[in-house]
Amino acid sequence: MLSAIAGRFAATALTTALLATVIIGTPAAASTEVPVEPEVPVLVGGPSGRDGLESVRETDDGSFAAAGVAGLVTGRVLFTNADFPSPAALGNGVVSLYRTLDGGLTYTSEGFASGFTMDGSFTISGLPAGTYIAEFIVRESAVPSRLYWPNARTLIDAGTFTLTTGSPFNLGIVTVPARSILSGRISGANRFATAVEISQSMFDLAANPVVYIANGRVPWDALSAGPAAADRGGALLLVEPNSIPPVVEAELDRLQPSEIIIVGGTGVVSSAVQTALEAFTVFPSDVRRLGGADRYATSRAIVVDSFGPTGLDTILLATGNTFPDALSAGPGASISNGAVLLVDGAQTSLPDATETLIQDLDPETIYLIGGTGAVTDGIGDAAQSALPGAIVRRLAGDNRFETSVEIAINFFGSADVAVLANGFGFADALAAGPLATRLDGPLYLSESTCVPSEVIEDINGVLANVLILVGGTSVLSSGVFNRVQC
Numbered sequence: 001m002l003s004a005i006a007g008r009f010a011a012t013a014l015t016t017a018l019l020a021t022v023i024i025g026t027p028a029a030a031s032t033e034v035p036v037e038p039e040v041p042v043l044v045g046g047p048s049g050r051d052g053l054e055s056v057r058e059t060d061d062g063s064f065a066a067a068g069v070a071g072l073v074t075g076r077v078l079f080t081n082a083d084f085p086s087p088a089a090l091g092n093g094v095v096s097l098y099r100t101l102d103g104g105l106t107y108t109s110e111g112f113a114s115g116f117t118m119d120g121s122f123t124i125s126g127l128p129a130g131t132y133i134a135e136f137i138v139r140e141s142a143v144p145s146r147l148y149w150p151n152a153r154t155l156i157d158a159g160t161f162t163l164t165t166g167s168p169f170n171l172g173i174v175t176v177p178a179r180s181i182l183s184g185r186i187s188g189a190n191r192f193a194t195a196v197e198i199s200q201s202m203f204d205l206a207a208n209p210v211v212y213i214a215n216g217r218v219p220w221d222a223l224s225a226g227p228a229a230a231d232r233g234g235a236l237l238l239v240e241p242n243s244i245p246p247v248v249e250a251e252l253d254r255l256q257p258s259e260i261i262i263v264g265g266t267g268v269v270s271s272a273v274q275t276a277l278e279a280f281t282v283f284p285s286d287v288r289r290l291g292g293a294d295r296y297a298t299s300r301a302i303v304v305d306s307f308g309p310t311g312l313d314t315i316l317l318a319t320g321n322t323f324p325d326a327l328s329a330g331p332g333a334s335i336s337n338g339a340v341l342l343v344d345g346a347q348t349s350l351p352d353a354t355e356t357l358i359q360d361l362d363p364e365t366i367y368l369i370g371g372t373g374a375v376t377d378g379i380g381d382a383a384q385s386a387l388p389g390a391i392v393r394r395l396a397g398d399n400r401f402e403t404s405v406e407i408a409i410n411f412f413g414s415a416d417v418a419v420l421a422n423g424f425g426f427a428d429a430l431a432a433g434p435l436a437t438r439l440d441g442p443l444y445l446s447e448s449t450c451v452p453s454e455v456i457e458d459i460n461g462v463l464a465n466v467l468i469l470v471g472g473t474s475v476l477s478s479g480v481f482n483r484v485q486c
Helices: 016-021 191-202 220-231 246-255 271-280 295-307 324-335 352-361 377-386 400-411 432-438 453-461
Strands: 042-044 071-079 093-100 106-113 121-127 130-138 145-148 161-163 168-176 182-186 210-215 235-239 259-263 287-290 314-319 338-343 365-369 391-395 417-422 443-446 466-470
Touching: 071 093, 071 130, 093 121, 106 121, 106 130, 130 168, 145 168, 161 168, 182 191, 191 235, 191 246, 191 432, 210 220, 220 235, 220 259, 220 295, 220 324, 220 338, 220 432, 235 246, 235 432, 246 271, 259 271, 259 295, 271 287, 287 295, 295 338, 295 352, 314 324, 324 338, 324 365, 324 400, 324 417, 324 432, 324 443, 338 352, 352 377, 365 377, 365 400, 377 391, 391 400, 400 443, 400 453, 417 432, 432 443, 432 466, 443 453
Parallel strands: 042 106, 071 168, 182 466, 210 235, 210 259, 259 287, 314 338, 314 365, 365 391, 417 443, 417 466
Antiparallel strands: 071 121, 093 106, 093 130, 130 145, 130 161
16 A cells, blocks of 8 residues: 655646747747636646655556546556657556546546556556546656646646446557657736736736736735735736836726735825726725735735635745745745745744734644745744644745745645746746746746756656746846756
């Protein structure tokens, strides 16, 4: 019997047409707009992209299956890579089967095979009737590869098959090619336009989403607003302190927001901007503000507004003195039903208001994001004291890039898509968090001219087949697009 906690599988809403247009391994002549559909399928359970196997039973032929009653699935898996340019029989890999629970949005693991005959054949038995997808992971080289049946790079493009009681199904011969990553870029003329490009990739005309508005010149309020926007299925747009850039006005007119939420006080986003925003909603009262005396009070207000009525599972405490750790924490918070809460990481205790909020929200786990130079042990002790029953863990690397990797490892067992942002400049990166959340993928930080080796290693580990860069070539160069390693 094999047992482990399997990471959550992730999916993208990238279409086949998009994948056909993304340039592989060379700089894009222009930004590649990435359309993102509102509902994407998710795989639950099963072997993780990194490691781990769900509890299953071993069959006589060396394959594995969940305790089921009906069907049998067979097939044969071949692979190619640099050492085997001609298809060879798979020996080291996994075939996983997932059955739909709700018409194609959520699939649950029903069985897998990790044992293969000499010609790459496998059998998975004891499967309940239903509609399935099949995932093939090949680990015949240092860089693993993945394919969905019959020949799809991403889950959204995977084919399905129907298994009926007592009837076997043969998947045929599936050849998994060597790993290649498609790179794309979303960017605008400036930080405001980049946020608009991201919004346009996520929402159709007159989509009526909630829109969060943050000052684009400072990062603090947007760091908590990004996960809140993602939690509500909304957009994050940036403004000047005293005006709305024309490109943002045009996007608000296109979106026709159901609600606009300004984050920060009038010293950050002025009353004049709030009045101007009222022209883009049905009623002036549909524009409201979440703010406090400082960035920490504003962060608390955002978290209370999003999660106060329902509570949450996780809180990610990130320093409000620098932006990188809170930025890369956003998608992890969203995927774990959590929030990013800013703290003064240099202090050795928490304000009473923050301790009270932690108690009220009652999360199961509290994460300290970054090393002790970012968030002190004293803050961790204070969080534990405020909520003794919670698990308090630190996610940290030796630098901001490694910390973004540790966040990805903790929250993303596997993902079809990863998002890459500049780790030294927040301007284009602020709106990247909701994009990564919509794609169910991690947000990694990068140097401007090359990708840190630990980030490249984890992109391979998470099995991402698509990499989306946020920002123009002055922010993330062609070297980053081509995954030149630092």
